[in-house]
Amino acid sequence: MEKGLVHIYTGDGKGKTTSAIGLGIRAFGRGFKVLLAQFLKGMDTGELHVLKNLGPNFEVYRHKNVKGFFWNMSDEQKAELKKSVREGFQHVKEEIEKDKWDMVILDEIMGTIHNQLIDTREVVELIKNKPDKLELVLTGRNAPKELIELADYVSEISAIKHPWQQGIKARKGIEF
Template identity: 55%
Template sequence: MKLKQGLIQVYTGNGKGKTTAAIGLGIRALGRGLKVYMVQFLKTSDTGELHVIKNLDGFDIFRFERPRGFFWTLSDSDKIELQKDIDKAMEFVKETIKNNSCDLLILDEVMGAIGNGLIDKNELISLLKSKHESMEIVLTGRNVPQEIAEIANYISEINPVKHSFDEGIPARKGIEF
């Protein structure tokens, strides 16, 4: 099955669940016979979804970065190495879009990479505009640039009303990661 009309979706906001929502959409698409790629930016830790998705034929997660700390904790040399990894990821994204290699392309935490100056927003916009009409693209992350918001067909905002972290409960394996 191919989509007749692929759109651009954004999952944003300060709340928990943007990646989870994107994965849920990926599972739905896979269930309808669509091929799903997820490229994760600024994420290198082990998460529960990786263990399940690796066993799903037709839903592939790609990570190009080596494990590091949070961006704001990195040294200048670490940031240079991270930039090289992000550049490799973006080359993969360009080839995926150019070759129409999947039906649903999820660019997880791409807004964080833009916000940290690792991806040029205008380059991403050009890529989004060049996608095949049948490819759906989902972008996740906080602080969506206005120019991306303008070309998106969907924007879903996930905001916290209450969060267990505020009660001193740390992230829990299997729930938050």
Template identity: 45%
Template sequence: MKSCVHIYCGDGKGKTTAAIGLAVRACGSGKRVLITRFLKTDHSGEVNALCGLDRITVTPCERSFGFFSKMSPEQKKEAGIYYSQLLEMTLNKAAKENYDLLVLDEIMAVCNFGLVEEKRVLEFLSARPEGLEVVLTGREPSEKLVEMADYVSEIRKVKHPYDRGISARKGIEY
């Protein structure tokens, strides 16, 4: 079976939710799933649920740097080193341990912010193991990523409670 690359992008809520839904579907079909999250913490409801599924591995978020716009230049440099290492570890694990599905959540953000090299992601996608399905999430994928993808789904915000000053709610947005 040919493997594909999926992109869930846009300014709307639901990119990660769509990726997690696909991960659960794959797990329920006997597939092994590796999920790595960038620019997020482990304090999100889906992490607890996913860690209870035996065929899904969620890479722990061992460091948090906060919002990119609030990072100092030193923090941005530290974050770049950390996320580049996290990406390399993830790509090596996905290739060597025979996963069926790899989810790189918010990979577009770390690429767009210059915290990881998009070139490395593109190289991996081009040479990924046969049968490894890959999901990329985030806003504003580059033209090169879009060209490489088999699926591109854009989730567009029409209305969101945050616009009215309602903060993220546990169990709904995180």
């Protein structure tokens, strides 16, 4: 690819990760090498069962120590998570520097910023210094305006109606 662009999937609606992974699958189908780095996600999700079979040209990286939702964590768990997120972000930066990926997806990176685990300036720097051919995809609620301004594509997914509003819990194969 001549010029890689920056995508953001944000908003309070369902489908940000699904959209990013769908884009990754499309790219993989055209011969791209894709790295999916998932932040703030530790539970087993259905897409992982498929993605692990795609081989080394579609790699999934998940950092350790995710023990539930951030707002339910103790201060000690938050400190462990911050350390793990920092290590994960460093790993992603090192992978990008190797210049072997055509697309890198930073899933829930906005959540790491919102919860002050990573500073917005670090992600701005990552975007500004990415290899020219790298397609970079960022997901999560509350995308900072600095990132929106740098991005080439910004899609906001809004929750108009969701089953949880009627008390229906997350369903295997649909939400996870």
